[in-house]
Amino acid sequence: MQRSYEVRTYGCQMNVHDSERLAGLLEDAGYVRSAGEATPDVVVFNTCAVRENADNRLYGNLGRLRPVKDSHPGMQIAVGGCLAQKDRGEIVRRAPWVDVVFGTHNIGSLPTLLERSRHNREAQVEIEEALEVFPSTLPARRESAHSGWVSISVGCNNTCTFCIVPALRGKERDRRPGEVLAEVSALVAEGVSEVTLLGQNVNAYGVEFGDRYAFGKLLRACGTVEGLERVRFTSPHPREFTDDVIEAMAETPNVCPQLHMPLQSGSDRVLRAMRRSYRAERFLGIVERVRAAIPDAAITTDIIVGFPGETEEDFQETLEVVRRSRFSQAFTFQYSKRPGTPAAEMGDQVPKEVVQERYDRLVRLQDDISWDLNKGLVGTEVEVLVTEGAGRKDAETRRLSGRARDGRLVHFSPVGGQVDGEVRPGDLVRTVVTHAAPHHLVADGEPLAHRRTRAGDHWEAGVRPRTSGVSLGLPSFGRPATEPAPVGGCEVR
Numbered sequence: 001m002q003r004s005y006e007v008r009t010y011g012c013q014m015n016v017h018d019s020e021r022l023a024g025l026l027e028d029a030g031y032v033r034s035a036g037e038a039t040p041d042v043v044v045f046n047t048c049a050v051r052e053n054a055d056n057r058l059y060g061n062l063g064r065l066r067p068v069k070d071s072h073p074g075m076q077i078a079v080g081g082c083l084a085q086k087d088r089g090e091i092v093r094r095a096p097w098v099d100v101v102f103g104t105h106n107i108g109s110l111p112t113l114l115e116r117s118r119h120n121r122e123a124q125v126e127i128e129e130a131l132e133v134f135p136s137t138l139p140a141r142r143e144s145a146h147s148g149w150v151s152i153s154v155g156c157n158n159t160c161t162f163c164i165v166p167a168l169r170g171k172e173r174d175r176r177p178g179e180v181l182a183e184v185s186a187l188v189a190e191g192v193s194e195v196t197l198l199g200q201n202v203n204a205y206g207v208e209f210g211d212r213y214a215f216g217k218l219l220r221a222c223g224t225v226e227g228l229e230r231v232r233f234t235s236p237h238p239r240e241f242t243d244d245v246i247e248a249m250a251e252t253p254n255v256c257p258q259l260h261m262p263l264q265s266g267s268d269r270v271l272r273a274m275r276r277s278y279r280a281e282r283f284l285g286i287v288e289r290v291r292a293a294i295p296d297a298a299i300t301t302d303i304i305v306g307f308p309g310e311t312e313e314d315f316q317e318t319l320e321v322v323r324r325s326r327f328s329q330a331f332t333f334q335y336s337k338r339p340g341t342p343a344a345e346m347g348d349q350v351p352k353e354v355v356q357e358r359y360d361r362l363v364r365l366q367d368d369i370s371w372d373l374n375k376g377l378v379g380t381e382v383e384v385l386v387t388e389g390a391g392r393k394d395a396e397t398r399r400l401s402g403r404a405r406d407g408r409l410v411h412f413s414p415v416g417g418q419v420d421g422e423v424r425p426g427d428l429v430r431t432v433v434t435h436a437a438p439h440h441l442v443a444d445g446e447p448l449a450h451r452r453t454r455a456g457d458h459w460e461a462g463v464r465p466r467t468s469g470v471s472l473g474l475p476s477f478g479r480p481a482t483e484p485a486p487v488g489g490c491e492v493r
């Protein structure tokens with residue numbers, strides 16, 4: 001009998017994508033995805049160390065799983081990801097019923113470690129200090145029929161004082177452009193129409209092979225991949241944001257008019273304490289140049305409120321940058337200590353009630369800006385890539401949901417007009433915005449156009465893309481000179 005597995009993912013997109021790799025690895029090793037309510041034979045926790053209390057949550061979850069494991073002989077539990085990299089052997093000391101602990105640098109070892117643990121009847125803890133193989137050389141079982149993640153780099157050479165990532169993911173490692181493009185082409189060959197290029201510091205891409213313009217070139221090269229409708233990327237760092245990237249975004253039609261660029265603080269004093277090496281004026285300059293080159297770009301950001309030592313004056317400077325930047329969305333976080341980061345040791349921590357009050361003011365300001373910008377879109381035409389379950393109210397309103405090219409969430413009516421049969425996730429619909437809310441748009445008129453896509457066909461047939469490890473190592477730009485690496489064909493869910 002085939003053993004079943006379940007992967008539980010916490011944290012960022014990088015982890016979501018690593019989980020696709022873990023699923024691909026397990027399926028290549030003969031495991032099947034656990035169905036419905038059945039208890040899986042293997043549960044893998046892909047953890048995150050960035051969130052507050054992440055460790056308490058993990059040990060709570062492991063504790064709840066213990067009686068389940070006791071009543072299912074042969075069941076195995078594995079813990080990977082950033083928290084595993086950080087806590088290492090501590091995990092099996094605190095939860096001795098865990099079978100396998102693996103780190104961020106050796107996710108490819110999971111099937112072997114599970115096997116070894118079963119055979120030796122003892123826990124296996126294997127943490128590597130450096131990346132064994134680039135995760136993208138591992139097979140992946142993709143979650144979405146229409147959108148795919150593509151890692152272009154892992155790790156980060158910066159040392160932001162609030163961030164645990166450099167300690168857990170190591171120095172930046174870049175994939176060769178040919179490998180990235182081969183994976184993009186492989187996904188498109190499987191029906192995917194949107195890719196998001198991923199990196200902890202995505203626009204530093206090229207630092208490892210000595211080309212500071214590599215990221216802009218990569219965007220332009222993605223523009224030559226036939227059938228690829230949308231290219232996004234996350235997250236760039238303002239320090240490395242060069243003008244050639246703005247030009248590449250503006251001049252490459254399939255690169256979406258969207259930029260997510262973390263601000264973190266609008267105060268130069270706080271940015272210095274965060275060890276973020278740009279200043280507010282530089283950030284605003286980038287925003288201005290992006291707006292000049294791509295007038296319809298939606299710019300989003302991340303902001304931390306209440307970093308140690310932040311004064312009311314510092315916070316006012318953040319509000320000012322927010323006012324001037326006119327972000328379409330901001331992901332706002334209240335600072336809280338992350339063990340193992342320099343900021344956790346800083347004096348002058350801001351009291352919780354002060355952080356909360358500043359946070360509330362920031363959210364109010366940003367909501368007003370977001371809403372105002374969205375109101376400006378009423379009456380305009382949008383192209384929506386239909387997604388699965390992107391809105392909670394859809395069942396009541398009979399609307400479907402999707403993302404506009406600029407990344408905005410759109411709830412739309414799929415009835416009447418130019419609709420060609422049923423509208424499915426993965427299809428493209430053109431419609432007109434009729435109503436705006438701070439965090440989404442509504443289009444209740446009849447669609448102007450509906451394009452049935454291969455991604456939609458795959459979604460309907462229950463097929464998801466499955467890519468084998470892609471590793472061509474072509475050190476050049478442009479479309480891969482050879483055929484894309486072999487892909488594993490579509491599989492039925």
Ligand code: SF4
Nearest residue numbers: 156158160163165200
């Ligand atoms: S740029 Fe800063 S916040 Fe981003 S991953 Fe690197 S160290 Fe962390």
